[in-house]
Amino acid sequence: MKSKIYIIGMGPGKEEMMTGEAIWALENSDVIIGYTVYVKLLGERFAGKEMLTTPMRQETERCRLCFEEAAKGKQVALICSGDAGIYGLASLMYEMGKEYPETELIVIPGITAASSGAAVLGAPLNHDFCVISLSDLLTPWEKIEKRLIAAAEGDFAIAIYNPSSHKRKDYLMRACDILLRVIEEERPCGFVENIGREGTRAVTCTLKELRETQVNMSTTVFIGNSGSELVNGKLITKRGYQIEGNTDICRNNGR
Secondary structure, rough: OOOOEEEEEEEOOHHHOOOOOOOOHHHHEEEEEHHHHHHOOOOOOOOOOOEEEEOOOOOHHHHHHHHHHHHHHEEEEEEEEEEEOOOHHHHHHHHHHHHOEEEEEEEEEOOOHHHHHHHHHEOOOOEEEEEEOOOOOOOHHHHHEEEEEEEHOOOEEEEEEEOOOOOOHHHHHHHHHHHHOOOOOOOOEEEEEOOOOOOEEEEEEEHHHHHHHOOOOOOEEEEEEOOOOEEOOOOEEOOOOEEEEEEOOOOOOOO
């Protein structure tokens, strides 16, 4: 019988924003492994579990630890913020899993920041959209720049992850400068800090105003498309419905 490792997206971290499947997997695991900050976010419900942590930038070591614990016959849960398959450790686990054919990997989805942040702002991703990370730790900035330009030229709504850090304080400004080559200054935008955690803060603004804004690593940024607008303080990207009196007619694929 194969040992199992659950690779769990825990969303923003608090229990009410986790899926029932994620909670079930955590409850049925012998050991929970994760980044130190994420383990702390789990709170008291799982305090009786064995907890193993590694600091930031030790992702490979963290994944290796999962396989080592599973080899001891333990049921293992690896936790990631948001969704484990969206800038998480799911792909790394599958890469390393080639060395451990006796171990079964099960990915459990979670609410990613694009979804949870969009809900706070209104409906900024209600049409075609893309997600771009500004972190150049693993991706060259030249490739990030190409993706930003392509997203702007394609008129996608955009969710931006990792917009800033202590070493990358001007990266959001640089990204806005790139987008402004294609997009007008008054394009509706917004950002959300500490999504689903204490101190959640949402702000709407224009692209020009966003360029002058300093954000932190716990912020997700949203850039509207050409059909986006602010409605009662919320950032809305329209789907294309034609409103006639009290009847909504959808002209997208007949739905």
